[in-house]
Amino acid sequence: MTPNISELIAALPESGDESKATEAAALPAALAKTSLRPIPIGRLSRLTTLGTLQAKIGAAYLFHWLRGWFRNAEANERNLAETHWQTALRLLDSMSYLRGAVMKAGQTLANFPDIAPQQFVDTLQQLHAEAPPMHWSLLSEMVRNELGDDPENVFAEFDKQAFAAASLGQVHRARLKTGEEVAVKIQYPGIARAIQSDFRNFFLFLLPSKLNRDWEYLKDQFNDLRQRLEQETDYELEAANLAKARALFRDADGIAIPRVFPQYSTARVLTMELLDGLHITPFMERGPTQEERNEVARKMMRAWYRMMYSGRMFYADFHPGNFLVLDDGRLGVVDFGFIMMLDDDEWERYRRFDRAQTTGRPEDRVAVVKEWSEIGDNETDRLRVLDEYAQWCWLSRYDGGDFDFGDEADFRLGVDLFMEMIRKRYTRSRPNTPTISRCQFGWRSVFYQLKAKFDIRSIAEEEIKATDWDRSDYA
Amino acid sequence: MRITAEKKAATRERILDVATELFRSNGYDATTTRDIAVAAEIATGTLFNYFSTKEAIVGALADAAVVRARVEQANIAAESLEEALFAMIVAELRQFKPHRKFIAPLLETWLCPIAESVDSNGGNLSRVEHLEMVDSLAREHGLGELAPVALQLYWTLYTGVLAFWAADKSPKQEDTLALLDESMAMFAGWLRSEQSESK
Numbered sequence: 029m030t031p032n033i034s035e036l037i038a039a040l041p042e043s044g045d046e047s048k049a050t051e052a053a054a055l056p057a058a059l060a061k062t063s064l065r066p067i068p069i070g071r072l073s074r075l076t077t078l079g080t081l082q083a084k085i086g087a088a089y090l091f092h093w094l095r096g097w098f099r100n101a102e103a104n105e106r107n108l109a110e111t112h113w114q115t116a117l118r119l120l121d122s123m124s125y126l127r128g129a130v131m132k133a134g135q136t137l138a139n140f141p142d143i144a145p146q147q148f149v150d151t152l153q154q155l156h157a158e159a160p161p162m163h164w165s166l167l168s169e170m171v172r173n174e175l176g177d178d179p180e181n182v183f184a185e186f187d188k189q190a191f192a193a194a195s196l197g198q199v200h201r202a203r204l205k206t207g208e209e210v211a212v213k214i215q216y217p218g219i220a221r222a223i224q225s226d227f228r229n230f231f232l233f234l235l236p237s238k239l240n241r242d243w244e245y246l247k248d249q250f251n252d253l254r255q256r257l258e259q260e261t262d263y264e265l266e267a268a269n270l271a272k273a274r275a276l277f278r279d280a281d282g283i284a285i286p287r288v289f290p291q292y293s294t295a296r297v298l299t300m301e302l303l304d305g306l307h308i309t310p311f312m313e314r315g316p317t318q319e320e321r322n323e324v325a326r327k328m329m330r331a332w333y334r335m336m337y338s339g340r341m342f343y344a345d346f347h348p349g350n351f352l353v354l355d356d357g358r359l360g361v362v363d364f365g366f367i368m369m370l371d372d373d374e375w376e377r378y379r380r381f382d383r384a385q386t387t388g389r390p391e392d393r394v395a396v397v398k399e400w401s402e403i404g405d406n407e408t409d410r411l412r413v414l415d416e417y418a419q420w421c422w423l424s425r426y427d428g429g430d431f432d433f434g435d436e437a438d439f440r441l442g443v444d445l446f447m448e449m450i451r452k453r454y455t456r457s458r459p460n461t462p463t464i465s466r467c468q469f470g471w472r473s474v475f476y477q478l479k480a481k482f483d484i485r486s487i488a489e490e491e492i493k494a495t496d497w498d499r500s501d502y503a
Numbered sequence: 504m505r506i507t508a509e510k511k512a513a514t515r516e517r518i519l520d521v522a523t524e525l526f527r528s529n530g531y532d533a534t535t536t537r538d539i540a541v542a543a544e545i546a547t548g549t550l551f552n553y554f555s556t557k558e559a560i561v562g563a564l565a566d567a568a569v570v571r572a573r574v575e576q577a578n579i580a581a582e583s584l585e586e587a588l589f590a591m592i593v594a595e596l597r598q599f600k601p602h603r604k605f606i607a608p609l610l611e612t613w614l615c616p617i618a619e620s621v622d623s624n625g626g627n628l629s630r631v632e633h634l635e636m637v638d639s640l641a642r643e644h645g646l647g648e649l650a651p652v653a654l655q656l657y658w659t660l661y662t663g664v665l666a667f668w669a670a671d672k673s674p675k676q677e678d679t680l681a682l683l684d685e686s687m688a689m690f691a692g693w694l695r696s697e698q699s700e701s702k
Contacts, residue, residue, distance in 0.1 A: 163581075163586040163589070163684075164582070164586065166593075166680060170677075173675040217677035217680040218682075295674075
C-alpha cells in the first residue's frame, strides 16, 4: 500500500521542532512503503537498489520542502492535491536515475555524521557499495551499438566489474590498445528520453497543487533541475566540458582533469583517462596532517575558482565522490556532467555577487540578496533569514585569513538557516538557486569532512587577477 | 532427371537470398512470390515446392538467423536467467537486423502468440527451438522445468519486444534494449516468485 500524503506529511518533522532526528529517521520507513509492488520484479530490485532508496530520501526532502503548501489549505483542496501527489510520488519512486541527481544532496548529508541522523548515514553509506544495474550482456550490447564492436575487441582489456556507479550508468576500468588506462562510463539505454517524459508527467501531476505565488518559483526551480539532469545524460556535452576545463589548468597547478578519448566516446559512452587515487574518506583514514588536508582543500577551491573565473563554468557537482587525491599529490577532479555555463547575463549577476563578497559591506550584500530573491521592502523576516544565510555563505570569503571549516557550530548555523528558509517556504528565488545552494553546501561539507583550515579569499583574488576582470567599481 | 539433395538445398538457399534482396529493395508487401521465383530463375510452381507462402520464406530466414545467433551466443556465461535470456534474444535481434523492416508479417503469422499450426517449412522450428532453449536456460539457472503457462507468458513478452523493435525509432533502437532487459527481468522475477510460493 502506498501511504497517503497525509501520512507522509505527518511523518515529516514538525515545523520549528528542534529535535528533528527521530522523526527524520522515521521518514524513510514511511516512504519505504511506496516501493512495495504486487510483483517482485528482478529489474526493479536490481536497477533500483540504489535508485529507490535514494529517490525515497530525495522524496523526503521534496515533501519536507513542499509540505508547507498544504498546511493551511482547505480539506477538499488538500484531497485533490493528495491524489495528484500520490501519483507523483509513485512516479518519483520509479525514477531510479534520480539516485544520481537528486541524491547528491543525500550524499552531502552523509558527510555530516554529527548532524544527520545515523540511519540516514548508514543507508547512504550502503548505497556506495551497491552493485550497479547493468549486467554484462546489456553493457556489451551498448558498447557494440556505440563503438561498433564487443568491448573485448574495442579495448585491449575491459573489466567486467563496474568500479563506480555513475549518475545515469556505470563506470568500468579498461585499457586501450595503445596502452592508456581508461575509465569508460556507459549510460543505461533510453534513460535520456525517459527523463524527459517522466518529468513531463511529474509536472502534470504537480500542477494542480499550485497554491500560492511562491509555487511558481518552485516549479521553475524544478524545471531547472530537470534541464541539468537532461544535460547529465549528454556525454558529448560532458566531453566538451572536460576538454574546456582541462585547458584551464597547467602542470604547476597540481590539478588533474581527465583527458577524453573522442574516438571511444559517443553520446552514450564516455572514455576518459583513468585517474588513480584516493577519495576523501579513505584519504582521511590514512590520517593526513592538517597541512596535507588544507592543501587538498586549497586545490579544490582553486580548481573551482579557476573554472568559475577563467572558464565561466560553474562546477555544481561539488561532492566528495568527484575528487581524488592522486598518488603524486595532485588533485583529480572528475565528473563534468553537471556544469552551468554562465552566459553574459548570469555573469553580470555573479559580478554583483563578487562585489558584495569582496567589499564585505552589509549594504552591498543586502542589495544582492534582495535582487536575487525578489524581496519586497515589507518582507523583513524573509530578508533577515536570507541575509543571515548569505552572510554565513560568504563570511569565509570576505573575512580572509585561515577559516576553520571543521568548526561544527558554524556548520550547524548554516544548516539551521537553510532549514529555516525551507520551513518558512522562502523559496522565491531564481531557478538555479537549488543548484547553487547544493554546490555551496557541497563544498562546505567536503571542507568540513577534511577539517580544513585555509584562506579562501587569497585563492579567489589570485584567480580573479589571472583574468583581466575590471573591478574598479568596487571601491 | 533426378534432383539431388544438394541441388535442392542450393535452390532453397538461392530462394532465400533473392527474397532477402527483394524484400530489402522493394519492401515486403510489394514483393510477390512470382517476383521471387523469377529472380531465383525457377517456376512459381517450383517455388511452392519449397515454401508454401511468402511468410514461410521469412520464417525460414528467421530460422537461419536464429541458428547463426545460437553460434554467437554459445560462449556467453550469464550470471542470471534474465541475463541469459537477454543475451539469447539480443543475439537473435542482431541476426534479424537486416530483416527488421519485415518482421511485422512474421509477428502476424508464425510468431503470433495464438498461432496453433505452423508451416513445417519455417517458423515452427525457431519457435520450438527457442522455447526449448528458454526451458533449458531456466533449468540451468535452477528455476526448474517451465510450465506451459510460463512458456506462453514468455512468448508473449518475447513477441512484444519484437513488435516494439520492429517499430522502434530511438537511436540505435536503444529503447528496445531497455524494454528487453526489463521484460526478461520481469519474467525471471515472476518465475522466482512462483517458485518460492510453491515451496
